[in-house]
Amino acid sequence: MSVSLQAEPIDIAAEYAALVGKASGAAVTTFTGYVRDHTGEDAVGALELEHYPEMALTVLQDLGRQAVERFGLINWRIVHRFGLLPVSETIVWVGAVADHRGEAISACEFMMDTLKTDAPFWKREQGPEGARWVASRAQDGERRARWERSEGI
Amino acid sequence: MSITIKLFASLREALGEAELQLELGALPPAEVVDGAIRVDSIKAVLSARGADWSDAINQPNLVHALNHKVVYLDALVKDGDELALFPPMTGG
Numbered sequence: 714m715s716v717s718l719q720a721e722p723i724d725i726a727a728e729y730a731a732l733v734g735k736a737s738g739a740a741v742t743t744f745t746g747y748v749r750d751h752t753g754e755d756a757v758g759a760l761e762l763e764h765y766p767e768m769a770l771t772v773l774q775d776l777g778r779q780a781v782e783r784f785g786l787i788n789w790r791i792v793h794r795f796g797l798l799p800v801s802e803t804i805v806w807v808g809a810v811a812d813h814r815g816e817a818i819s820a821c822e823f824m825m826d827t828l829k830t831d832a833p834f835w836k837r838e839q840g841p842e843g844a845r846w847v848a849s850r851a852q853d854g855e856r857r858a859r860w861e862r863s864e865g866i
Numbered sequence: 867m868s869i870t871i872k873l874f875a876s877l878r879e880a881l882g883e884a885e886l887q888l889e890l891g892a893l894p895p896a897e898v899v900d901g902a903i904r905v906d907s908i909k910a911v912l913s914a915r916g917a918d919w920s921d922a923i924n925q926p927n928l929v930h931a932l933n934h935k936v937v938y939l940d941a942l943v944k945d946g947d948e949l950a951l952f953p954p955m956t957g958g
Binding site for chain 2: 746762763764765767768769771772793804805825828829830831832833834835836837846847848849
C-alpha cells in the first residue's frame with residue numbers, strides 16, 4: 714500500500730513480487746503504461762515528464778486509500794516516473810490485490826483513470842519538429858467521470 | 867511569511883519562473899480580508915505583471931491547487947500557504 718515517484722525504470726518483476734508477496738488475495742490486476750513512439754501521425758522520440766512532487770505523492774496516496782475503501786483491496790501499489798523517458802520505457806505501473814477479480818480489475822482501472830486527470834504530471838513530447846506539451850484529452854475526463862457516477866462494479 | 871506561488875509545465879515555461887513569493891502586506895489592501903486573499907484576487911495581481919502574465923494566468927482550464935489540493939477561485943489563501951497554478955494534468 715504505497716507510492717513511488719522515481720526517475721529510474723520500473724522493475725516490474727520486483728514490483729509484482731512485492732505486491733503479491735505481502736498479500737493473501739486471490740486476484741491480482743496490474744497495469745503498465747509505456748512511452749509510445751507516435752501520437753496520431755506524429756513521431757515521438759522521447760517523453761519528458763514534469764511533476765509536482767509533494768502534491769503527486771499526496772494525491773496518489775489518497776487515491777490508494779480510496780481504492781481500498783471502495784473495492785476492499787488487500788494491497789495496492791502505484792509507481793510513476795518523472796524526467797526524460799525514451800520510447801518503449803515504462804511510465805507508470807499500478808497493481809491491485811483483492812479477493813475476487815471484479816474488485817481487482819475495477820480498482821486498477823479506477824486508480825489509472827483517476828491518476829490521469831488528478832495527479833500533477835505533465836507530458837512533453839520530443840519529436841522531429843521540436844518539443845510540445847501534451848494536451849489533456851476529453852476522453853480522459855469522461856473515463857474519470859464514470860467513477861463519480863457509479864460504484865464501478 | 868508570505869504566499870508561495872508555484873508554476874508548472876507550459877505555464878512555467880511561458881513565464882520563465884517556477885516559483886515566486888507574494889508578501890501579503892504588498893497586495894491590494896481591499897483584497898485582503900482577515901489575513902486572507904481569494905485565489906481569483908491573486909490571479910488578478912499576477913495578471914497585472916504584464917501581457918504575457920495576463921494571457922498565461924487567464925488561460926481557460928487553468929488548475930489551482932492550494933497546499934496540494936485542487937480548489938476553486940473563491941478559496942482563501944493565507945500567509946504561509948502554497949498556491950500552485952498549472953494546465954490540466956497529463957500523466958499516466
